[in-house]
Amino acid sequence: MAQAQESDVRISVLDTSPVVAGSTAREALQHTLDLAVLADDLGYHRYWTAEHHGMAGVASAAPAVVAGRLAAATHRLRVGSGGVLLPHHAPIVVAEQFGTLTAFHPGRIDLGVGRAPGGSSRAADAVRPESERTATDFPGRLEELLGYLDGTQPVRAIPADGNTPAVWLLGSTTTSAQLAAARGLPYAFARHLNPGDAAAALHRYRTEFRPGRIPAPASLVSVAVIAAETDEHAEWLAGPTRLKILQRLRGGSIRLPPPGEAAKYPWTDEERAEIAVRSRGLVVGSPATVREQLQAVLDETGTGELMITTRVFDHADRRASYELVSSVAKGLTARPG
Numbered sequence: 001m002a003q004a005q006e007s008d009v010r011i012s013v014l015d016t017s018p019v020v021a022g023s024t025a026r027e028a029l030q031h032t033l034d035l036a037v038l039a040d041d042l043g044y045h046r047y048w049t050a051e052h053h054g055m056a057g058v059a060s061a062a063p064a065v066v067a068g069r070l071a072a073a074t075h076r077l078r079v080g081s082g083g084v085l086l087p088h089h090a091p092i093v094v095a096e097q098f099g100t101l102t103a104f105h106p107g108r109i110d111l112g113v114g115r116a117p118g119g120s121s122r123a124a125d126a127v128r129p130e131s132e133r134t135a136t137d138f139p140g141r142l143e144e145l146l147g148y149l150d151g152t153q154p155v156r157a158i159p160a161d162g163n164t165p166a167v168w169l170l171g172s173t174t175t176s177a178q179l180a181a182a183r184g185l186p187y188a189f190a191r192h193l194n195p196g197d198a199a200a201a202l203h204r205y206r207t208e209f210r211p212g213r214i215p216a217p218a219s220l221v222s223v224a225v226i227a228a229e230t231d232e233h234a235e236w237l238a239g240p241t242r243l244k245i246l247q248r249l250r251g252g253s254i255r256l257p258p259p260g261e262a263a264k265y266p267w268t269d270e271e272r273a274e275i276a277v278r279s280r281g282l283v284v285g286s287p288a289t290v291r292e293q294l295q296a297v298l299d300e301t302g303t304g305e306l307m308i309t310t311r312v313f314d315h316a317d318r319r320a321s322y323e324l325v326s327s328v329a330k331g332l333t334a335r336p337g
Contacts, residue, residue, distance in 0.1 A: 012045045012047065012048070012305060015060065020240075035315075048081060048307065051088075053123040085115065094111070100159040102164060106163070168186045171201070176189075189303075220306065231286045290324065308325055
Protein backbone atom coordinates (compact mmCIF):
# COMPACT_ATOMS: atom_id res chain seq x y z
CA MET A 1 0.00 0.00 0.00
CA ALA A 2 1.35 3.45 -0.92
CA GLN A 3 2.21 5.66 2.01
CA ALA A 4 0.00 8.73 2.49
CA GLN A 5 1.69 11.89 1.32
CA GLU A 6 2.53 14.35 4.07
CA SER A 7 1.83 18.05 3.60
CA ASP A 8 2.20 21.32 5.48
CA VAL A 9 -0.41 22.16 8.09
CA ARG A 10 -2.28 25.45 8.07
CA ILE A 11 -3.15 27.05 11.39
CA SER A 12 -5.89 29.60 11.83
CA VAL A 13 -7.77 31.44 14.59
CA LEU A 14 -11.35 31.27 15.85
CA ASP A 15 -12.08 34.20 18.18
CA THR A 16 -15.19 34.83 20.28
CA SER A 17 -13.82 38.11 21.71
CA PRO A 18 -14.12 36.88 25.32
CA VAL A 19 -15.21 39.44 27.91
CA VAL A 20 -13.40 38.25 31.05
CA ALA A 21 -14.20 39.24 34.63
CA GLY A 22 -13.63 42.95 35.20
CA SER A 23 -13.34 43.84 31.52
CA THR A 24 -15.69 45.31 28.91
CA ALA A 25 -16.86 44.44 25.41
CA ARG A 26 -14.81 47.35 24.07
CA GLU A 27 -11.65 45.93 25.61
CA ALA A 28 -12.47 42.48 24.27
CA LEU A 29 -12.89 43.78 20.73
CA GLN A 30 -9.65 45.77 20.95
CA HIS A 31 -7.93 42.55 22.04
CA THR A 32 -9.41 40.81 19.00
CA LEU A 33 -7.93 43.48 16.74
CA ASP A 34 -4.53 43.17 18.45
CA LEU A 35 -4.58 39.38 18.19
CA ALA A 36 -5.48 39.49 14.49
CA VAL A 37 -2.48 41.73 13.77
CA LEU A 38 -0.28 39.30 15.70
CA ALA A 39 -1.73 36.32 13.83
CA ASP A 40 -1.03 38.07 10.53
CA ASP A 41 2.59 38.62 11.56
CA LEU A 42 2.97 35.02 12.78
CA GLY A 43 1.75 33.49 9.53
CA TYR A 44 -1.68 32.20 10.58
CA HIS A 45 -3.82 31.46 7.54
CA ARG A 46 -7.26 32.81 8.45
CA TYR A 47 -9.03 34.58 11.32
CA TRP A 48 -12.72 33.99 11.98
CA THR A 49 -15.02 35.60 14.52
CA ALA A 50 -18.23 34.06 15.79
CA GLU A 51 -21.83 35.22 16.09
CA HIS A 52 -23.31 35.05 19.59
CA HIS A 53 -26.17 36.98 21.16
CA GLY A 54 -27.01 37.97 24.73
CA MET A 55 -23.95 36.29 26.26
CA ALA A 56 -22.22 38.38 28.93
CA GLY A 57 -18.84 36.78 28.33
CA VAL A 58 -18.80 37.14 24.54
CA ALA A 59 -18.40 40.37 22.54
CA SER A 60 -18.42 38.67 19.14
CA ALA A 61 -21.91 39.33 17.77
CA ALA A 62 -21.39 40.99 14.38
CA PRO A 63 -18.85 39.02 12.32
CA ALA A 64 -19.33 41.05 9.13
CA VAL A 65 -18.53 44.28 10.97
CA VAL A 66 -15.51 42.80 12.73
CA ALA A 67 -14.21 41.21 9.51
CA GLY A 68 -14.08 44.60 7.83
CA ARG A 69 -12.08 46.09 10.68
CA LEU A 70 -9.67 43.16 10.85
CA ALA A 71 -9.13 43.05 7.10
CA ALA A 72 -8.27 46.76 7.08
CA ALA A 73 -5.71 46.28 9.87
CA THR A 74 -3.97 43.22 8.39
CA HIS A 75 -2.21 42.50 5.11
CA ARG A 76 -2.19 38.80 4.25
CA LEU A 77 -4.62 37.10 6.64
CA ARG A 78 -7.95 35.76 5.38
CA VAL A 79 -10.75 37.04 7.63
CA GLY A 80 -14.36 36.09 8.01
CA SER A 81 -17.13 34.48 10.00
CA GLY A 82 -17.08 31.38 12.07
CA GLY A 83 -19.85 31.80 11.47
CA VAL A 84 -22.86 33.77 10.34
CA LEU A 85 -25.91 32.02 11.83
CA LEU A 86 -28.04 31.86 8.72
CA PRO A 87 -31.48 31.30 10.34
CA HIS A 88 -31.12 34.76 11.92
CA HIS A 89 -30.63 36.61 8.62
CA ALA A 90 -32.14 37.22 5.22
CA PRO A 91 -29.76 35.41 2.82
CA ILE A 92 -29.68 38.39 0.44
CA VAL A 93 -28.38 40.65 3.23
CA VAL A 94 -25.61 38.17 4.07
CA ALA A 95 -24.65 38.01 0.39
CA GLU A 96 -24.60 41.82 0.18
CA GLN A 97 -22.51 42.19 3.35
CA PHE A 98 -19.87 39.65 2.39
CA GLY A 99 -19.90 40.72 -1.24
CA THR A 100 -19.11 44.23 -0.03
CA LEU A 101 -16.28 42.92 2.14
CA THR A 102 -14.88 41.00 -0.81
CA ALA A 103 -15.04 44.09 -3.02
CA PHE A 104 -12.90 45.95 -0.48
CA HIS A 105 -10.59 42.98 0.25
CA PRO A 106 -10.57 40.66 -2.78
CA GLY A 107 -9.30 37.14 -2.16
CA ARG A 108 -9.25 37.54 1.63
CA ILE A 109 -12.86 37.07 2.79
CA ASP A 110 -14.41 33.83 4.11
CA LEU A 111 -18.13 33.39 4.70
CA GLY A 112 -18.61 30.58 7.18
CA VAL A 113 -22.29 29.80 7.82
CA GLY A 114 -23.98 27.72 10.50
CA ARG A 115 -27.38 27.03 11.97
CA ALA A 116 -26.88 27.26 15.77
CA PRO A 117 -29.04 29.68 17.82
CA GLY A 118 -25.95 31.50 19.13
CA GLY A 119 -27.43 32.11 22.56
CA SER A 120 -30.49 31.45 24.68
CA SER A 121 -33.89 30.95 23.07
CA ARG A 122 -34.88 34.38 24.40
CA ALA A 123 -31.86 36.00 22.76
CA ALA A 124 -32.47 34.12 19.51
CA ASP A 125 -36.09 35.31 19.46
CA ALA A 126 -34.90 38.88 19.99
CA VAL A 127 -32.73 38.61 16.90
CA ARG A 128 -35.43 36.95 14.82
CA PRO A 129 -38.70 35.35 15.97
CA GLU A 130 -38.76 31.56 15.88
CA SER A 131 -41.58 31.53 13.31
CA GLU A 132 -39.33 33.42 10.89
CA ARG A 133 -36.22 31.39 11.71
CA THR A 134 -38.01 28.14 10.93
CA ALA A 135 -40.09 29.31 7.95
CA THR A 136 -37.42 27.86 5.64
CA ASP A 137 -35.20 24.94 6.56
CA PHE A 138 -31.45 25.42 6.73
CA PRO A 139 -30.61 23.66 3.44
CA GLY A 140 -33.16 25.91 1.75
CA ARG A 141 -31.63 29.06 3.24
CA LEU A 142 -28.17 27.87 2.22
CA GLU A 143 -29.35 27.26 -1.33
CA GLU A 144 -30.89 30.73 -1.45
CA LEU A 145 -27.68 32.33 -0.18
CA LEU A 146 -25.55 30.52 -2.76
CA GLY A 147 -28.00 31.63 -5.44
CA TYR A 148 -27.50 35.28 -4.50
CA LEU A 149 -23.73 34.83 -4.56
CA ASP A 150 -23.89 33.13 -7.96
CA GLY A 151 -26.35 35.60 -9.45
CA THR A 152 -29.02 32.97 -10.14
CA GLN A 153 -31.75 34.47 -7.95
CA PRO A 154 -34.42 36.72 -9.55
CA VAL A 155 -33.23 39.57 -7.33
CA ARG A 156 -29.53 40.34 -7.52
CA ALA A 157 -27.25 41.00 -4.52
CA ILE A 158 -25.38 43.69 -6.41
CA PRO A 159 -22.23 44.02 -4.25
CA ALA A 160 -21.66 40.27 -4.63
CA ASP A 161 -21.56 40.44 -8.45
CA GLY A 162 -17.96 39.49 -9.20
CA ASN A 163 -17.11 39.76 -5.50
CA THR A 164 -17.82 36.31 -4.14
CA PRO A 165 -16.36 35.25 -0.77
CA ALA A 166 -15.20 31.72 -0.07
CA VAL A 167 -18.20 29.92 1.46
CA TRP A 168 -17.68 27.37 4.24
CA LEU A 169 -20.29 25.25 5.97
CA LEU A 170 -19.81 24.98 9.73
CA GLY A 171 -21.04 22.17 11.92
CA SER A 172 -20.46 19.80 14.81
CA THR A 173 -22.38 16.74 13.62
CA THR A 174 -22.33 14.18 10.83
CA THR A 175 -25.53 15.81 9.50
CA SER A 176 -23.68 19.01 8.68
CA ALA A 177 -20.88 16.94 7.15
CA GLN A 178 -23.37 15.27 4.81
CA LEU A 179 -24.82 18.62 3.73
CA ALA A 180 -21.37 20.07 3.02
CA ALA A 181 -20.47 16.96 1.02
CA ALA A 182 -23.70 17.03 -0.98
CA ARG A 183 -23.30 20.72 -1.87
CA GLY A 184 -19.59 20.44 -2.64
CA LEU A 185 -18.63 23.01 0.00
CA PRO A 186 -15.59 23.34 2.26
CA TYR A 187 -16.39 22.03 5.73
CA ALA A 188 -15.35 23.35 9.16
CA PHE A 189 -15.93 21.00 12.08
CA ALA A 190 -16.28 22.45 15.60
CA ARG A 191 -14.20 19.93 17.48
CA HIS A 192 -13.91 22.34 20.41
CA LEU A 193 -17.65 21.77 20.91
CA ASN A 194 -17.92 18.09 20.03
CA PRO A 195 -14.56 16.28 20.02
CA GLY A 196 -16.12 12.82 20.03
CA ASP A 197 -17.67 13.07 16.56
CA ALA A 198 -14.84 14.83 14.73
CA ALA A 199 -13.29 11.77 13.08
CA ALA A 200 -16.62 10.31 11.98
CA ALA A 201 -17.88 13.61 10.58
CA LEU A 202 -14.71 14.30 8.59
CA HIS A 203 -14.68 10.73 7.25
CA ARG A 204 -18.29 11.03 6.13
CA TYR A 205 -17.58 14.39 4.51
CA ARG A 206 -14.69 13.01 2.47
CA THR A 207 -16.37 9.77 1.45
CA GLU A 208 -19.68 11.40 0.43
CA PHE A 209 -18.21 14.53 -1.17
CA ARG A 210 -19.49 15.46 -4.62
CA PRO A 211 -17.78 18.24 -6.62
CA GLY A 212 -19.77 21.45 -6.41
CA ARG A 213 -18.55 24.84 -5.33
CA ILE A 214 -15.09 23.28 -4.97
CA PRO A 215 -13.76 20.30 -6.96
CA ALA A 216 -12.36 18.29 -4.04
CA PRO A 217 -12.90 18.08 -0.26
CA ALA A 218 -11.46 20.87 1.87
CA SER A 219 -11.78 20.93 5.64
CA LEU A 220 -10.60 22.48 8.85
CA VAL A 221 -11.08 21.48 12.47
CA SER A 222 -11.36 23.93 15.37
CA VAL A 223 -9.44 23.00 18.53
CA ALA A 224 -9.44 24.66 21.95
CA VAL A 225 -5.80 25.17 22.97
CA ILE A 226 -4.03 26.74 25.94
CA ALA A 227 -0.25 26.70 25.52
CA ALA A 228 2.42 27.93 27.91
CA GLU A 229 6.12 27.35 28.53
CA THR A 230 5.44 24.47 30.93
CA ASP A 231 2.63 21.96 31.43
CA GLU A 232 2.13 23.24 34.97
CA HIS A 233 1.69 26.88 33.92
CA ALA A 234 -0.66 25.91 31.09
CA GLU A 235 -2.81 23.95 33.55
CA TRP A 236 -2.88 26.98 35.84
CA LEU A 237 -4.04 29.17 32.93
CA ALA A 238 -6.71 26.58 32.08
CA GLY A 239 -8.17 26.68 35.60
CA PRO A 240 -10.65 29.50 34.81
CA THR A 241 -11.94 27.65 31.73
CA ARG A 242 -12.51 24.47 33.71
CA LEU A 243 -14.29 26.42 36.45
CA LYS A 244 -16.48 28.20 33.90
CA ILE A 245 -17.48 24.82 32.42
CA LEU A 246 -18.36 23.55 35.89
CA GLN A 247 -20.51 26.58 36.68
CA ARG A 248 -22.35 26.16 33.38
CA LEU A 249 -23.04 22.52 34.21
CA ARG A 250 -24.43 23.65 37.56
CA GLY A 251 -26.80 26.07 35.83
CA GLY A 252 -24.76 29.18 36.54
CA SER A 253 -22.91 31.63 34.34
CA ILE A 254 -19.67 33.44 35.15
CA ARG A 255 -17.20 35.50 33.19
CA LEU A 256 -13.76 33.97 32.96
CA PRO A 257 -12.10 34.66 36.36
CA PRO A 258 -8.39 35.24 37.04
CA PRO A 259 -6.33 32.05 37.35
CA GLY A 260 -5.44 32.80 40.96
CA GLU A 261 -9.12 33.02 41.85
CA ALA A 262 -9.94 29.81 39.99
CA ALA A 263 -7.08 28.02 41.76
CA LYS A 264 -8.76 28.67 45.12
CA TYR A 265 -11.91 26.78 44.18
CA PRO A 266 -12.38 23.72 46.48
CA TRP A 267 -12.77 21.01 43.84
CA THR A 268 -14.26 17.69 44.92
CA ASP A 269 -13.06 14.43 43.40
CA GLU A 270 -16.43 14.06 41.67
CA GLU A 271 -16.18 17.51 40.11
CA ARG A 272 -12.65 16.89 38.88
CA ALA A 273 -13.75 13.64 37.28
CA GLU A 274 -16.73 15.31 35.63
CA ILE A 275 -14.70 18.20 34.25
CA ALA A 276 -12.04 15.82 32.95
CA VAL A 277 -14.74 14.26 30.78
CA ARG A 278 -16.41 17.53 29.82
CA SER A 279 -13.14 19.20 28.81
CA ARG A 280 -11.57 16.18 27.08
CA GLY A 281 -11.24 18.13 23.83
CA LEU A 282 -9.19 20.90 25.43
CA VAL A 283 -5.49 20.83 24.50
CA VAL A 284 -3.41 22.17 27.41
CA GLY A 285 0.33 22.12 27.93
CA SER A 286 3.87 23.02 26.99
CA PRO A 287 4.93 23.23 23.34
CA ALA A 288 5.94 19.56 23.34
CA THR A 289 2.61 18.48 24.85
CA VAL A 290 0.59 20.69 22.52
CA ARG A 291 2.51 19.45 19.48
CA GLU A 292 1.78 15.84 20.40
CA GLN A 293 -1.92 16.45 20.96
CA LEU A 294 -2.41 18.58 17.84
CA GLN A 295 -0.67 15.93 15.74
CA ALA A 296 -3.09 13.40 17.21
CA VAL A 297 -6.02 15.58 16.06
CA LEU A 298 -4.55 15.78 12.56
CA ASP A 299 -4.03 12.02 12.42
CA GLU A 300 -7.51 11.33 13.79
CA THR A 301 -9.43 13.64 11.47
CA GLY A 302 -7.33 13.68 8.30
CA THR A 303 -7.64 17.45 8.00
CA GLY A 304 -4.84 19.75 6.91
CA GLU A 305 -5.91 22.86 8.84
CA LEU A 306 -6.39 23.50 12.54
CA MET A 307 -8.34 26.53 13.74
CA ILE A 308 -7.16 27.44 17.23
CA THR A 309 -9.47 29.01 19.81
CA THR A 310 -7.95 30.13 23.11
CA ARG A 311 -9.80 31.49 26.13
CA VAL A 312 -7.57 32.64 28.96
CA PHE A 313 -8.01 35.50 31.38
CA ASP A 314 -5.03 37.70 30.53
CA HIS A 315 -4.58 38.94 26.97
CA ALA A 316 -0.78 38.73 27.26
CA ASP A 317 -1.10 35.02 28.07
CA ARG A 318 -3.42 34.62 25.09
CA ARG A 319 -0.89 36.24 22.77
CA ALA A 320 1.87 34.04 24.19
CA SER A 321 -0.24 30.92 23.61
CA TYR A 322 -0.74 31.78 19.93
CA GLU A 323 2.97 32.50 19.56
CA LEU A 324 3.81 29.07 20.98
CA VAL A 325 1.27 27.34 18.75
CA SER A 326 2.80 29.10 15.77
CA SER A 327 6.20 27.65 16.61
CA VAL A 328 4.68 24.21 17.25
CA ALA A 329 2.92 24.18 13.87
CA LYS A 330 6.23 24.01 12.04
CA GLY A 331 6.65 20.45 13.32
CA LEU A 332 3.17 19.21 12.41
CA THR A 333 2.29 17.13 9.34
CA ALA A 334 -1.03 16.51 7.66
CA ARG A 335 -1.82 13.04 6.41
CA PRO A 336 -5.04 13.34 4.40
CA GLY A 337 -7.42 10.46 4.99
